[in-house]
Amino acid sequence: MDDLKKQILALSEVSGALEPSENERNKILKEVQQYANIFLNNLPTTKAYSSEKAKKEAFSITSEVKPLQKLLEIYNSEVAAKGIHPASAGHLGYIPGGGIYSSALADYLVDITNEYAGLSFASPGAVAMEHELLDWMKSLFGFPESAVGNLTSGGSIANMIGLTSARDQHKIKGAKIEKSVVYLSPQLHHSCLKALRIIGLEDIIIRHLQLDSNSKIIPEDFSEKLQKDKENNLKPFLLIASAGTTDTGAVDPLKELGEIAKKYNLWYHIDAAYGGFFILSEQRKKLFDGIEMADSLAVDPHKSLFLPFGTGAVLVKDKEAVFHSHHHSANYMQDAHAEVSRVDPADVSPELTKHFRALRLWLPLQLHGIAPFTACLEEKLLLTRYFREKIQEQGFKVGPEPDLSVTYFWWPQDENEDEFNKSLLREIHKDGTVFLSSTLIEGKFVIRLAVLSFRTKIETIDRAVGVLVEAVRKLS
Ligand SMILES: Cc1ncc(COP(=O)(O)O)c(C=O)c1O
Structure with a gap:
């Protein structure tokens, strides 16, 4: 040899x-x-939060080969047992994660076959499946068939793709940037503001719109600000509304806002990352009237479709606007581009190679049908109502009736109310049975409850109320 x-x-x-x-x-x-x-099996009795920090050295990479059992122990003690436990029913803070089992099985298959989901030439099946899911979303949100879309890693990238398309359709560049105006709510998710900076629009003029007592944009204020900007020779070009804000779950008046935006030829982007799929609920459908007017829309199956983290989606009506920044060719791509395909996912996203995300959504939708997803969303809405009733009975004060499944509350105090509620939250975190987070509403410290985990059930809410009452007793 x-x-x-x-x-x-x-x-x-x-x-x-x-x-x-x-x-x-x-x-x-x-x-x-x-x-x-x-x-x-242990999830019902494990805590939802632990403030313990992970030991970095537990993950050290050496040439030593370790048995899987040992690695699973490290995973359990240093990853699964620390921080917020997104798989827990008791995760009721921020926007809780999902993680349905059938998606995990889909991911297993995806990693075994390792389909190249960025180009139809490479995996016509993976791309066709992604297109089918996007078509389903188009019909759900009243978008035309001609719209294009993408399964992204989450809401942040979905928002960025939508806003990049807005920028390119309106040709906002160079000296035009400083005269261009974007209208948005002070409650808008920060990923949109981050996206504006990333896409070179840091110097754009941002108009924060006034909100009503339910944290929704007041359309008249939008109209007035827009008129004034036009009179001052500025260039209003973009309105961003929310269908489910992170702080309070508010859905902006999408139709009224859309009508004004269309009248003045503004690009209309809607961030529905948290709230979008509540459109499946018959009780809440009406709130989403006008969502079909959006030029671009971000939704997150890893939020309101209970998928594991890593799946968002964007829909954009103007294909050319998306293609302007995202479609590219190169010599080494010539075989792929010779193929006549509808739209390659790589044409609608900064990503070329991407995780084959479609299967983790397609498989559960086929295996379980849509009904359990809708029921789960309706259950979350009712659980939020139930929670509000229960804590008011215990003496807590609550914010206004929410549109969706996020609500805020506080324990009333004659003095040092904010300080008391901060201590209350610290107690909840120390206990860890459930996880809640906080926010500021008009400068006031409040505790938030977000019901979105598919595992959150009536017992979880009873437990959360019990923990809150016990914490108040301890601090009083
Ligand atoms: C309303 C809203 N938009 C956008 C995002 C960002 O989404 P992601 O974390 O998936 O990037 C979030 C995240 O919680 C959100 O609540």
């Missing part, structure tokens, strides 16, 4: 560890499955 061949065979023996045999696969899969089952 010549030397070269010997070297190759020797290396092949070592690299063979990356391709376990069927027996080895079965063995490690069983260990992972056992871990997953214990994790899921």
